[in-house]
Amino acid sequence: MQVRQVPVPVPQAPGWVLVTPALAGICAGDLNLVSGAAAPSVLSAYEHRAPVIPGHEVVGVVAGASSTRWAKEGDRVLVEPTLRCTHKGLPECARCRAGDTHLCENRDRAGALCSGPSIGNSERAGGGWSEGFLAHEDMLVPADTIPDQRGVLAEPLASAVHAVLHWHRRGDRAAVLGAGAQARLVVASLRRLHPDLDITVLYDTRNPWRPRLGPRARRPAHMQGDVSADFAAIRSMGASRVLRGSGEEHLRRVAEILGARVLAPQNGALPVLDGGVDAVFDCHASAESLETGVRLLRAGGMLVLAARPSLQLVEWPLIWARELTVVGSALYGRESSGHRTFAIAREWLADTAFPIDSLVTHRFPLEDHEAAISVAVAGVSAGAVKVVFEGPAAEMRVRMDAEPAAADQAIDVPLLLHATSAHTRTGARTASNGS
């Protein structure tokens, strides 16, 4: 990965606009891209092999628009990054025609207008880790009064909303596996939809559930997470409790708390709960989390895969015997209610009572991409939840540049931030045309 100057892209068809990013998030998929980790199994058929500008979690400002229906220069917008048939100039596939555009069957194909599956993974459109990228106005949602720090969460929140809406509630108890931004957004979404649901969050700050980060995964020695503050932050988003430990510890603690029975398999494998939780939202999808997840579920329960798994062994006998439902939840689009997932996400982001202001913990200029990536890789064990890049349209740039305290920070030390307000480092931030 490198920062370099490239020409500013120019919208070349009706409906297309140039967007200047304000903030652009770093997600687990981006870390896989940056580390060069191979796509799992058959998904490599979708792999985009040309160099790309990453960044698909974006809030920004329309900087250039012509021949548009509603988008105009100066509009602050949230960006739904998925590219579908019509954006590429291809005839619509069956899924797009049915309105399930997130399941577009041409996601690996290039058309006359665009290529790649999404903003951030497209040669023509570019991505949010830049000073400008292209999007079709169909992909934009007005940000109105939503602040940048919340707006940049629109894409991961839409994923969380989609995951949560897969579960048509049957029962009173859910578990969320993981402690990253996705898991927290799932917790907040579950709580918003189900005020009385019992929600247990299971995670391990020793980090065995972050196995795919490659050689860059070493945590800088100076970074330490504050576990008790983090537990409180997750509870404030709606978790009934937060537990930390190994898979076996999680199973035994949950059984104790919920009054489930612990069954011990004869082969010495991990125990299985009888009368466990009704739904598991696996936001890590590692071998360990999946193994724990299916064992936590009671008969008839649902496992929602809310993160990308790799090729792993799964306890199919348990899924068969207990008639469990396993459902993948990869993106967002239109929900069964008929609502666009991004419209739901926008409504929730605009509600200041929706408790997600603690999520953006670190902001970096693009030039500091190595520090930004290393903080994102270190993750919750280093106090980092959502790490974002600042673009030219960032609202807080001017104010924070003028903040004298921030100027004292050593340039190599990423700031660990307070729970409710993100800080940024000053210095090394220069304006330039295109990147």
Ligand SMILES: [Zn+2]
């Ligand atoms: Zn399609």
